[in-house]
Amino acid sequence: MSLHDVVIVGAGPGGVACAIQASEKGLKYVVLEKGKSLFQGIIDSYPRGKRVYPTIPKGDTGPFPIDDLMPDADNHPVEEYLIKIQKCVDQHRILVNLNEEFLDIKREQGEFNVITRQSRYRARAVVLAFGSNIPVELGVYGEAKTVARKLDNPAEHIGAPTLVLGGGNAAADVVATLSKAKRAAEDHTPVYWGHKKEHFKVDKEVARDLGEEILLGGNIKILPAVVPKIGEVDKDGVERLLVQTQNVQLGQGVELQQGMSFPMKHVIACIGTQGPSPLFDRLSIQQITCTEGICKIGKEGARLILLRPPYQTSIRGIYAIGGAISPAYIEIQEQGSFRERKHSNLIFTAVRDAVEAMEHIAAAFASNGAQRLIQ
Numbered sequence: 001m002s003l004h005d006v007v008i009v010g011a012g013p014g015g016v017a018c019a020i021q022a023s024e025k026g027l028k029y030v031v032l033e034k035g036k037s038l039f040q041g042i043i044d045s046y047p048r049g050k051r052v053y054p055t056i057p058k059g060d061t062g063p064f065p066i067d068d069l070m071p072d073a074d075n076h077p078v079e080e081y082l083i084k085i086q087k088c089v090d091q092h093r094i095l096v097n098l099n100e101e102f103l104d105i106k107r108e109q110g111e112f113n114v115i116t117r118q119s120r121y122r123a124r125a126v127v128l129a130f131g132s133n134i135p136v137e138l139g140v141y142g143e144a145k146t147v148a149r150k151l152d153n154p155a156e157h158i159g160a161p162t163l164v165l166g167g168g169n170a171a172a173d174v175v176a177t178l179s180k181a182k183r184a185a186e187d188h189t190p191v192y193w194g195h196k197k198e199h200f201k202v203d204k205e206v207a208r209d210l211g212e213e214i215l216l217g218g219n220i221k222i223l224p225a226v227v228p229k230i231g232e233v234d235k236d237g238v239e240r241l242l243v244q245t246q247n248v249q250l251g252q253g254v255e256l257q258q259g260m261s262f263p264m265k266h267v268i269a270c271i272g273t274q275g276p277s278p279l280f281d282r283l284s285i286q287q288i289t290c291t292e293g294i295c296k297i298g299k300e301g302a303r304l305i306l307l308r309p310p311y312q313t314s315i316r317g318i319y320a321i322g323g324a325i326s327p328a329y330i331e332i333q334e335q336g337s338f339r340e341r342k343h344s345n346l347i348f349t350a351v352r353d354a355v356e357a358m359e360h361i362a363a364a365f366a367s368n369g370a371q372r373l374i375q
Contacts, residue, residue: 004028006361007114007123009102010130011038013347014322016085017066017354018127019094025362032100032116034130039085041131041323042078045170047151047177051075053205057344064348065355068092071347075205102130105283105318112317124317125361129354131323132345136272138165140228140241147241148268150174154181156265160189163243163262165228166270167195172202174268176210179218190219192260194226194243229259239264276324277303286314288330288338297328297342304340306330310356319357322350 008018011033022029037043046052052071056062064070068088071081089096101117105126114121138147151174164175175193182189193200200222202210214220227244234240246258280287286306290298298304307329311319326345330338343349 001120001122002028003111003122003124004030005123005365006125006127006358007032007112007121008127008129009114010041010128010322010324011035011096011098012041012129012131012322012350013039013069014129014131014350014354015127016089016094017069017351018129018321018358019096020066020068020088020092021355021358021362023092023094025358027358027362027365029095030121031094031096032102032114032121033096033098034101036098038089038096039082043082045150046078047174048079048154049077049177049180050173051205051209052078052081052347053203054348055203055205055346056348057346060348060352062348065351069347069351107315124365126318127354127357127361128313128318128320128324129322129350130276131350132276132326138228138231138241138269138271140230147264149270151177151268154178155185158182158185158187158189160266161192161262162189162266162268163192163194163223163241163260164268164270165194165226165243166272167197167200167202168270168272169202169206170272171195171268171270172200172206172210174270175220176206176213176218178268179213179220180216183213183216183218188219190221192221192223192262194223194245196225196227198224200224223260231264232261234261241267280305280313280320283318284315285318285320295328295340297340304328304330306332306338308332310360311353312357312360319361321353321357325353 005027006022006029008015008031011031015031019029019031053075054071103117104115106113112123112126114123157178164171175191179191223245229244230242232240240261241264242259242261244257244259248256250256287303290300290302305320305325306314311321313320323345326343328340328342331341333339
């Protein structure tokens with residue numbers, strides 16, 4: 001079993017960017033991807049035809065760190081972007097081992113042993129670039145395991161009212177895509193868009209696409225302050241999700257609750273994902289639990305990973321980048337203090353993280369050697 005300079009876990013934007021940088025710096029590397037394709041996370045989460053934007057987060061001025069990975073300014077659909085990525089991978093001759101499910105990392109005799117379900121890989125450094133793809137649960141009695149987390153096939157919802165839950169970009173993308181498909185099929189059944197809060201928050205590019213669909217006659221009905229309540233099976237044996245749409249206080253502890261019930265097969269829950277906190281625990285990577293007064297970005301109770309600049313975990317030689325550390329992380333500063341950092345889950349961010357982490361790895365190898373890096 002040969003020794004790699006760096007093993008990269010995940011073949012999304014961050015993982016591919018790491019591979020490009022490793023190749024350019026003459027480092028021996030391998031990329032491990034649990035899916036059957038490059039960018040499997042984007043394939044799984046983007047609806048068909050969704051436009052991909054070269055969005056740069058507020059506070060960053062660019063330019064895009066690696067031009068070959070930048071979405072086109074014309075905002076081409078995801079299918080065209082993936083073709084571009086495959087050409088980039090072929091051009092750079094990037095080595096990716098697909099269907100490699102990552103399990104664990106062991107430190108042995110001054111190096112890392114990266115363990116997958118299929119094999120083992122020796123490494124001087126490891127980059128965790130596997131994103132954040134653990135769905136947030138609905139949190140209702142009778143948790144709806146059959147509720148979809150993304151839009152696989154719009155045709156499955158033609159002829160039936162459909163409920164999309166979530167107040168962010170992913171939900172808005174699904175609403176617009178599904179409405180467009182229904183309109184093209186001359187299907188007048190509505191797409192209900194529900195969110196637990198009164199206000200929906202989406203990026204301007206996504207809002208533009210959604211507004212365009214509404215102007216073209218899309219049958220979209222907004223349900224603010226909608227709360228999933230219970231998963232149940234009706235008298236016909238159909239699994240359904242009941243959501244509360246209104247709650248009126250009548251006094252003396254009496255409430256009037258109004259709601260709607262949808263077949264679970266026509267509910268899509270785009271309510272976000274959570275970071276791989278249990279995996280970080282298993283790897284003994286330090287995290288901090290958010291409490292009042294400590295975190296302003298992370299939600300109370302959320303666990304944020306501790307990172308040294310640039311993106312090195314509490315275990316020297318192991319780095320975490322991209323969606324795996326979104327929406328925030330705790331930076332360990334030089335003087336030993338902690339600072340919460342916002343971390344947008346964007347293609348730009350993952351690629352930038354990769355460039356900075358690989359610069360640090362290459363510099364550490366050049367000046368100090370591997371032993372200094374991982375001790």
